[in-house]
Amino acid sequence: MIKNILLATAAMGLLAACSAEQGSGGSKETSASNAVCTPADIVLTNGTVYTVNDNNPSAEAIAIKDSKFIYVGDNGGAERYACGDANVIDLAGKAVYPGFIESHGHISGVGFREVNLNLQGINSLAEMLAAVKEYADANPDQPWIVGRGWIEKVWPEKRFPTRQDLDEIVPDRPVYLTRADGHASVINTVAMNMAEITGQSENPVGGHINLDENGEPTGMLIDTAMRYVRPLIPAPTxxxxxxxxxxxxxxxxxxxxxxxxxxxxxxxxxxxxxxxxxxxxxxxxxxxxxxxxxxxxxxxxxxxxxxxxxxxxxxxxxxxxxxxxxxxxxxxxxxxxxxxxxxxxxxxxxxxxxxxxxxxxxxxxxxxxxxxxxxxxxxxxxxxxxxxxxxxxxxxxxxxxxxxxxxxxxxxxxxxxxxxxxxxxxxxxxxxxxxxxxxxxxxxxxxxxxxxxxxxxxxxxxxxxxxxxxxxxxxxxxxxxxxxxxxxxxxxxxxxxxxxxxxxxxxxxxxxxxxxxxxxxxxxxxxxxxxxxxxxxxxxxxxxxxxxxxxxxxxxxxxxxxxxxxxxxxx
The missing domain is CATH 3.20.20.140 (Metal-dependent hydrolases)
Structure with missing residues (x-):
């Protein structure tokens, strides 16, 4: 508690000093002649700053020192920090916001999408199949073809892919392609046989094995049904x-x-x-x-x-x-x-x-x-x-x-x-x-x-x-x-x-x-x-x-x- 009070007091004192400096006119000449050089690590000037601070909603300059904001205000007040070894960046009016916070994501999934078969942004089933075939042909030594990102809602075919679709392009290796939402995957027949999935396989709690009109698996596994296959895929190191x-x-x-x-x-x-x-x-x-x-x-x-x-x-x-x-x-x-x-x-x-x-x-x-x-x-x-x-x-x-x-x-x-x-x-x-x-x-x-x-x-x-x-x-x-x-x-x-x-x-x-x-x-x-x-x-x-x-x-x-x-x- 005492530490917090001391930090708050120090911050208030610095704010008061900066406010007094701005109140003295804030001209370049006044600031340059009277201000003591307190070099920051980074100084941003001439920006349009949206602070998301209701008490001080906008600014044009920012100074950063030792990982923290030490000044938020006008250009004149920032001059005392724009000295020594400070990295001074003129933003030329560009817009500044607090760093954006992703409140819900899956970081390893983002990374694997970057380094593996990325099926995001594909606009048709035919295009997806072509991308999978190209990837499979370029990686003949991979025992499994694994990808993520497809989503049928934007496809002209307006349907889920099937194992038969995948069999036509990769008939000899198991294929496992996860829908963008991560709640469904499609497999080919090789993967289906390896997992011993049949039309009589039991749907797990919280999951479903989609069947066609003949009662045979389509290759689509919903939610927990994906667990039939996942243990078979070589785990990443x-x-x-x-x-x-x-x-x-x-x-x-x-x-x-x-x-x-x-x-x-x-x-x-x-x-x-x-x-x-x-x-x-x-x-x-x-x-x-x-x-x-x-x-x-x-x-x-x-x-x-x-x-x-x-x-x-x-x-x-x-x-x-x-x-x-x-x-x-x-x-x-x-x-x-x-x-x-x-x-x-x-x-x-x-x-x-x-x-x-x-x-x-x-x-x-x-x-x-x-x-x-x-x-x-x-x-x-x-x-x-x-x-x-x-x-x-x-x-x-x-x-x-x-x-x-x-x-x-x-x-x-x-x-x-x-x-x-x-x-x-x-x-x-x-x-x-x-x-x-x-x-x-x-x-x-x-x-x-x-x-x-x-x-x-x-x-x-x-x-x-x-x-x-x-x-x-x-x-x-x-x-x-x-x-x-x-x-x-x-x-x-x-x-x-x-x-x-x-x-x-x-x-x-x-x-x-x-x-x-x-x-x-x-x-x-x-x-x-x-x-x-x-x-x-x-x-x-x-x-x-x-x-x-x-x-x-x-x-x-x-x-x-x-x-x-x-x-x-x-x-």
Whole structure:
């Protein structure tokens, strides 16, 4: 406490000194003649700075020293820091924002997408098959052909791929291709036979083996049914995973991400992240969540590992309650409109309750994937039971900030339960602009009133941490910002049932990607805004996202990314 008071007092004194300096006229001549040289590490001048600090919302200059912001104000006040060995960068009016925080992603998946067979952005089944064949022909020694990123909703064929499709291009080696959302995969006949999957194979809890009209497997495995095949695929080595994590972070800082909340991890991956951090090769911050199972139990038993520099922390557990909308795995109260199913629920509230109660007692955050309205309701049921069973006197911390990830379709009464239980809806705007092309087929128009309710949640007082769910989606903060404010696809298309009234303002979209993301990780006192004394994360764009027309957002570029006071990307 005393240390915090001293730090606050020092910060206030520095702020007062800078304010007095600006108040004296702030002219170049006055500053140059009277100011004492206090060289910063980096000084940014002539910028359009959006601080996301309500008390000082805009600025034109920033000084950074020892990984923190030591000055935020006008150009005149920054001159005392632009001396000695300071790296002074003239931004020439470019726009500056707090570093963007990815509130829900999968970092090793992002990296493996970069280094392996990447099927994202493919626009037809025929194009995907050609890409797989080209990759297989170029890698004749690989025992398995493994890829990720395909998504049939944009294909003219309008159907899932089948094992027969894959057999035509790779008949002699097993093939395993995961849909972009990670909730379904397609295999060829070689892989199917290796896994001993037949038309009589039992569907696992929370999964489904799709069959054709003759009762034979199509090759499509939904959610937990993928477990039939995954153990057969040669596991990546630790070196492979480490290389993927590094590649993922290096890719992200080029886009403006400075923080990443990793939704589902393991202690092995966390230790590899620690190695990268020690080697100076972890390009951005990671807030890690252990996956449900042994890793989660160990976190509850051992307690959180909180980095005082907020670079690599683990204090969260990720649970997956249902599947995805596209593969009809999301769990709904009423059946799908285009198939006789209500989706797939992986657990009951009672099954996850012991872990939730243990997490409350250990001070561990919980985040749970829930997409369908039934899944969201049951997660809220489980959270409420845990809160009732573990009174505040038995909790390690009272400010728990439990989350529901995606919260894509929520009944009106359950929106109010989010607010009453103080549960954070962690949402990814790009899901809406992709899903809404087929969501009407899946759910019908009426249920789309309950879908992607950003505006409804905010108006009721919710804080929404925003992200992309990369590599499920592309993982570009420009897309997330655009989707949140436009509620249109990237071609400017909207349709009946897209509910443009649920869009958010640009100021809210910026908060979703900055301070609200920091809040979701208990880091709002150190990150998420450009303020004196906070850790120096920021991104500079060559166009101002806050004022340019919507259709120009995707033509803007991140030209400078700073993480922890270090330049990680400069164009």
């Amino acid at each position: 630790s070196a492979d995973v480490k290389r993927a994590i590094q590649a993922g972070t290096e890719r992200n800082v080029k886009l403006g991400w400075t923080g990443f909340q990793n939704a589902g991890s393991s202690w092995e991956s966390f230790n590899l992240m620690k190695e990268l951090r020690d080697e100076g090769k972890l390009a951005h911050r990671i807030y890690d969540a252990m996956g449900y199972g042994d890793s989660a139990s160990k976190l509850v038993a051992d307690g959180a590992i909180i980095d005082p520099e907020h670079y690599l922390t683990v204090r969260d557990i990720k649970i997956v309650m249902d599947g995805a909308l596209g593969s009809r795995g999301a769990a709904f109260i009423e059946p799908y409109a285009d198939y006789d199913t209500r989706g797939l629920m992986r657990y009951t509230p009672e099954e996850i309750l012991p872990l939730l109660e243990g997490a409350l007692k250990a001070g561990i955050q919980i985040e749970t994937h829930a997409i369908g309205d039934d899944a969201n309701r049951k997660v809220l049921d489980a959270y409420e039971m845990a809160f009732n069973n573990v009174p505040k006197s038995q909790r390690k911390v009272n400010d728990v900030r439990w989350r529901i990830e995606h919260a894509q379709n929520v009944q009106p009464d359950d929106v109010d339960r989010f607010i009453d239980l103080d549960v954070l809806p962690s949402m990814q705007p790009s899901h809406a602009i992709g899903d809404l092309h087929f969501a009407e087929d899946r759910l019908g128009l009426e249920r789309l009133k309950n879908a992607y309710l950003w505006r409804v949640f905010i108006d009721k007082g919710a804080i929404i941490p925003g992200g992309s769910d990369q590599p499920v989606e592309i993982g570009d903060p420009r897309i997330e910002f655009y989707a949140a404010i436009a509620r249109k696809d990237l071609n400017g298309f909207s349709a009946q049932g897209w509910h443009p009234e649920y869009a958010v303002t640009r100021e809210e979209a910026l908060k979703m990607l900055t301070i609200w993301g920091a809040y979701a990780a208990f880091q709002e006192d150190a990150l998420g805004s450009i303020e004196m004394g906070k850790l120096a994360d920021l991104v500079v764009f060559d166009k101002d996202l806050m004022v340019i027309p919507e259709d120009q957002i995707m033509s803007s570029n991140a030209v400078l990314t700073i993480v922890h006071g270090d330049i990680k990307h400069q164009q």
